[in-house]
Amino acid sequence: MMYPCMRMTRALRNLYHCVLLFLLVIPIGIGVFTLFCGSYVAHSVIPTICESYSQNHTNGPLCEEFCTKPSVFSDFHCIRGIPYAFTAEKNGNVYDFQLVAESLDDLTWRDKNGVNVYPKSADLYHMVKMHLLVNYNVTLEDNVLKRLINNEVDENEPTQIKDFWNLFNDNDYVMTKLFEDEAILPTMLGTCGSMFVTEHLHTPFEIRNGLTHKHLNFQTMYEYVLRLDMLNPDPVKICKMRLDYFGLSADHRVKVRNARYIMLESQLLKELASGKSCWYDTDCHWFDCIGSCVKNKCMNPPRQNNVQQLCQYVHMNPEQFRYFRAQDEMRILYEYVCKRKYRQNYW
Numbered sequence: 001m002m003y004p005c006m007r008m009t010r011a012l013r014n015l016y017h018c019v020l021l022f023l024l025v026i027p028i029g030i031g032v033f034t035l036f037c038g039s040y041v042a043h044s045v046i047p048t049i050c051e052s053y054s055q056n057h058t059n060g061p062l063c064e065e066f067c068t069k070p071s072v073f074s075d076f077h078c079i080r081g082i083p084y085a086f087t088a089e090k091n092g093n094v095y096d097f098q099l100v101a102e103s104l105d106d107l108t109w110r111d112k113n114g115v116n117v118y119p120k121s122a123d124l125y126h127m128v129k130m131h132l133l134v135n136y137n138v139t140l141e142d143n144v145l146k147r148l149i150n151n152e153v154d155e156n157e158p159t160q161i162k163d164f165w166n167l168f169n170d171n172d173y174v175m176t177k178l179f180e181d182e183a184i185l186p187t188m189l190g191t192c193g194s195m196f197v198t199e200h201l202h203t204p205f206e207i208r209n210g211l212t213h214k215h216l217n218f219q220t221m222y223e224y225v226l227r228l229d230m231l232n233p234d235p236v237k238i239c240k241m242r243l244d245y246f247g248l249s250a251d252h253r254v255k256v257r258n259a260r261y262i263m264l265e266s267q268l269l270k271e272l273a274s275g276k277s278c279w280y281d282t283d284c285h286w287f288d289c290i291g292s293c294v295k296n297k298c299m300n301p302p303r304q305n306n307v308q309q310l311c312q313y314v315h316m317n318p319e320q321f322r323y324f325r326a327q328d329e330m331r332i333l334y335e336y337v338c339k340r341k342y343r344q345n346y347w
Helices: 002-054 121-136 142-152 158-167 171-178 218-229 265-272 306-316 318-325 328-338
Strands: 074-079 082-090 093-099 188-192 195-199 236-238 246-248 254-256 262-264 292-294 297-300
Touching (some): 171 188, 218 236, 218 306, 218 328
Antiparallel strands (some): 074 082, 188 195, 236 262, 246 254, 292 297
16 A cells, blocks of 8 residues: 555655646746747837738838838837737837737628639728627718728728728727727827727826825726716726726826727627526626626626726725825715715725
């Protein structure tokens, strides 16, 4: 009996060493990749885009400036460690770049000879318009959409048609375009192929340490999320409230960094009240937005609005709002806004 026990102990020890090595190697690998990710963007991603532009396969109002040699952009850094979302600097200003994924919706059809046929400009216009209507319950003005297609798409270049279609199948791009006038997302600055560029938002140092900031604090966040709740005809809902999800533009306006955690109310209703099977309310969720499970089916709209989501976040993360102790007016506003949900003062 002794020898099998020794072999089992040795096997467990080897497994422990393998797991420990794995846990050490993965963070080191991610760190090394992140370190060289900016270099990969500068020497691989961008040259590929610019080569496509030089061959007229790619188009967009930003392409000429972006592909000028020597480049006017420098200091590339990947966002979240992936080379398809990065920042770059120009004249001391930082900009955010994002390459959208290829749409899974088939754009082409085959003729009788089995050759792929791409839509012409008029077909593309109707496809995009229908896509926005079905998935976002909105329409862009006809002249806006037609002007975009005429300026950015050569209907004889399949790659340009695919790039345009991919952009309008990307939620970040569409939400940013739809709400340009409301300025709830970073300002769109241009596109080049399936890449779009926005202003860069920054998070003040004070906010990261639980201190107050003149332009980004509980009051300005409350005013922002309340404005989203009041947008017509379709309010916008935030479904993952995080302090680092908010940022400030150059003119000190509060915005969210992207559309990853926001959704139109009509979209969210379809998501949460889809009728899918469930056991608990939490089975009917999209991130932190939760619907109701009725007779084992997700049936009802979300139970909380944006202000209630913010109140819950403050309640669960008091260390990020330590300035409530020193600023009576901010604490009083919190109690006034959130008292119906939280009656106890936690500071």
